[in-house]
Amino acid sequence: MREISAETITNTIARLAIEACCILPATTYAAMAAARAAEPSPAGRDALDQLMQNAVIARSSMSPICQDTGLAVVFAEIGQDVHIVGGNFEDAVNRGIAKGYTEGYLRKSSVAEPLFERKNTGDNTPAVLHVRMVPGDHIRLKLAPKGAGSENKGALYMLVPADGIEGVKNAVLETVRHAGASPCPPMVVGVGIGGNMEKACLCAKIACARGIDTHNQDKRYADLEDELLALVNRLGTGPQGLGGKNTAFKVNIEFCPTHIASLPVAVNINCNAARHAEAVI
Amino acid sequence: MAQHHLATPLAKDDIKKLRIGDLVYITGTIYAARDAAHKRMDECLDKNMPLPADLTGQIIYYVGPSPAKPGQAIGSAGPTTSGRMDAYTPRLLRLGLAGMIGKGNRSRQVMDAIRENTCVYLAATGGAGALIAQCIKKYTVLAWPELGTEAFAAMEVENFPVTVVADCWGGDLYEEGQKAYRSI
Numbered sequence: 001m002r003e004i005s006a007e008t009i010t011n012t013i014a015r016l017a018i019e020a021c022c023i024l025p026a027t028t029y030a031a032m033a034a035a036r037a038a039e040p041s042p043a044g045r046d047a048l049d050q051l052m053q054n055a056v057i058a059r060s061s062m063s064p065i066c067q068d069t070g071l072a073v074v075f076a077e078i079g080q081d082v083h084i085v086g087g088n089f090e091d092a093v094n095r096g097i098a099k100g101y102t103e104g105y106l107r108k109s110s111v112a113e114p115l116f117e118r119k120n121t122g123d124n125t126p127a128v129l130h131v132r133m134v135p136g137d138h139i140r141l142k143l144a145p146k147g148a149g150s151e152n153k154g155a156l157y158m159l160v161p162a163d164g165i166e167g168v169k170n171a172v173l174e175t176v177r178h179a180g181a182s183p184c185p186p187m188v189v190g191v192g193i194g195g196n197m198e199k200a201c202l203c204a205k206i207a208c209a210r211g212i213d214t215h216n217q218d219k220r221y222a223d224l225e226d227e228l229l230a231l232v233n234r235l236g237t238g239p240q241g242l243g244g245k246n247t248a249f250k251v252n253i254e255f256c257p258t259h260i261a262s263l264p265v266a267v268n269i270n271c272n273a274a275r276h277a278e279a280v281i
Numbered sequence: 282m283a284q285h286h287l288a289t290p291l292a293k294d295d296i297k298k299l300r301i302g303d304l305v306y307i308t309g310t311i312y313a314a315r316d317a318a319h320k321r322m323d324e325c326l327d328k329n330m331p332l333p334a335d336l337t338g339q340i341i342y343y344v345g346p347s348p349a350k351p352g353q354a355i356g357s358a359g360p361t362t363s364g365r366m367d368a369y370t371p372r373l374l375r376l377g378l379a380g381m382i383g384k385g386n387r388s389r390q391v392m393d394a395i396r397e398n399t400c401v402y403l404a405a406t407g408g409a410g411a412l413i414a415q416c417i418k419k420y421t422v423l424a425w426p427e428l429g430t431e432a433f434a435a436m437e438v439e440n441f442p443v444t445v446v447a448d449c450w451g452g453d454l455y456e457e458g459q460k461a462y463r464s465i
Contacts, residue, residue, distance in 0.1 A: 041462060042282065043302065043444060043454075047406050050442075054412040058357070067347040067357040067410040067430075105356055107347040107430055118317075120429055149362045149384070149407060173465070181455060182362045182385040184407035236463030240406060241385065242444065243458025272408050 002079075002137035004281060006087030006095075009139065012279050013074065013096025013127075016143040018104035020277035021069045022062045024055040027213045028249070028274055035186055035239070035246040044244030048186075051239075051272060062104070065273050066184075068147035069106040072097045072127045073205065075144070079136035090129060098123035109148070130202065142278040144209035150183035150271045156201060159263040165224070168193060168265050169231060175267040176232050176248065181241025186249045188212055188270040189232065193221075193255040193263070200264035203254035208270040212250035221253045228253075239272075249274070286440070290338030291379040293399050299445045301452035305403060306440040311340045311382070313420070315361055317431040319369040321424075326372065333424035333433045336378045340403075343383035345430035346420065347410070355420040355436075357410030360384045363402070367391050374398045382443055386455050395447050402447035404454075416441040 029052065036048040058065040074093055084092070101108055101124040110125065111118040134140075155178075157171040172191055179187070190210075192203025215222035228251040238244020249272065258264065282302045287295055289309035299305065312334055314322065322332055343363050347356030363383030370381065371394035380401040387395075387402060395402055405413060419437035426432050446454040 041458070043458060046304075046444075050406040050409045050412055054406075054409040057415070058411040061411070063350070063411045063414070064347045064357040065411060066408050067345060067359055068361065069347060105348045105350045107345065107356070109345075109430075152362070180386050181404070181407070182364065184384070231465060234463070234465035236459040236461065236465075238459065238462055240404065241455050241459065242404070242446075243454070243460070243462050245462055 001081055001083050003083050003085050004139060005085055006092035008281055009089065009092040010096040010099060012141055012281055013093050013143065014100035014103065016141060016277040016279055017072060017097060017100030017106065017145070018062065020143050020145050020275045021064045021104065021106050023059050024065055024273055025276070027211055028272070029055055031212055031249040032272070035249065039239065039244050039246050041238050041242065041244030043242035044239035044246060047239040047242060064106055065275065066147060066271070067107055068109060068149060069101065070145035070147045071110060072124060073144045073146050073209070074127045074129045075142040075206070075209065076129065076131045077134045077140040078131060079138045080133050081137035082139055093127050093129055094125040097125050097127050138280050140278065140280045142209060142276060144276040147271060150187065150269045153179035153183050154204070154266070154268040156197065157265045158197070159265055160261065161263050163263055167263065169228065171265045172228050172251070172267055173231060173235065175269070176237070177235050179269055180237060183269045184271040185237055185241060186239055186246045186272050188274040189248050189251045190268040190270060191251060191253045192266040192268070193253060194258035195256045195264060196259065196262065197264060199256060200266040201268070203256055204266035204268035207252035207254040208268045208274070209276045210252045212274060214252070216253050221255060225251045225253050289340055291340070292338065296379060296399055296401050296449055299401050299448050300450070301445050301448050301454040301457060303445045305443050305445060307340065307443060308439050311342050311436050311438055312336070313342050313344050313434040313436055315343050315345050315431050316365055317428045318425060318433040319366050323369050323372070334435065336373060336376065338377065338379045340380045340382060341378060342436065343381065355414050355417045358414045358417055359410030360405040360407055363387060370394065374400050387447065392447060392453065396449055396451050399449045401445060401449060403443035404446040405443050413441070
């Protein structure tokens, strides 16, 4: 049994929130530079130039890359030999969100209730928290702020087994085509295949927050990631939707077991920054 | 692809020169309003009450900035998705609003209103909020401060770079620009 204080969790979450919102992952910057070199569309090249300049300014001044610092999506893996002391886990995470979003001058974009008053909670809490219990005595925290421009363009397709691989391709292409300029392309496309309704969506979100320098470990799905990326980049959407050959930087797939009668496909779109930061405590 | 330097308020002759794909650098006062402020403006018009500013010839920027740090005029301030304001926009264009800055497709009704009222729709780079903030010299909330980042505000901008995505001649860059590179 290893003790971890609630305060350590709070401070780690606060640090990750600021880091994720202000520092563009190096892999994303490299993808922007590669896209800039290959993009035939002048408007597309101009947009990529601005995004790269923006990343440099944001990092040097620790300002948010984007004003929409999102809902704070937190993936937590808690080792079953960890004993959390000095408070409960969920409160510790939310205190960290409030601290990071306040001290980092990040935008508070969370409303307490969706339909009637839509009153802002004032500190960007609560986090959208996904917890897994895992072996070991550490806690792994991943924070992936998610703005609404991209989140609003996601979709769930409850396909049937006969729809097969073609059905999956159509679902991804239709979602990306319909998203247009709103998710600030070049985007990162997260695809969750299998499970049931909510599991497919969770897989898509995990895929969205996975590094763009990774592939699915199953070669068949890794190949499908590359094939889908090539197809998406033929849609013509281009950087900022102004037309071009770089509509997405990466398609990431996560899959899981499903029902004999089901083929759920969830497509969760991330913006060009695909913000995320993680830590192990 | 022409370049233009324009000062607000815009004259109809300025707007008629603009074509999709043109780059425009805007200087002067523009107004920040997004979802909640549009709903409030619509309610004002329903009740025959004045809007927080005279929008004749003016530009609305769809933005909800992040908080300013000490010494900054504004935090990061890139465009938000315009389509969410579609329901309110034709009414404002008929009342004299000259243009909007945002990102993403507009409805048929908005595109028609842009053409019929000689207006323009401009796109700023989504995700470049820290860069765009450098063009914003002053940010003053004019109405509904309780809406926080969604309050109605005046912004003093200098050489704010935007691209014409819908012109008053019926041009739509999202359609035309993408068609050129579509191979599927």
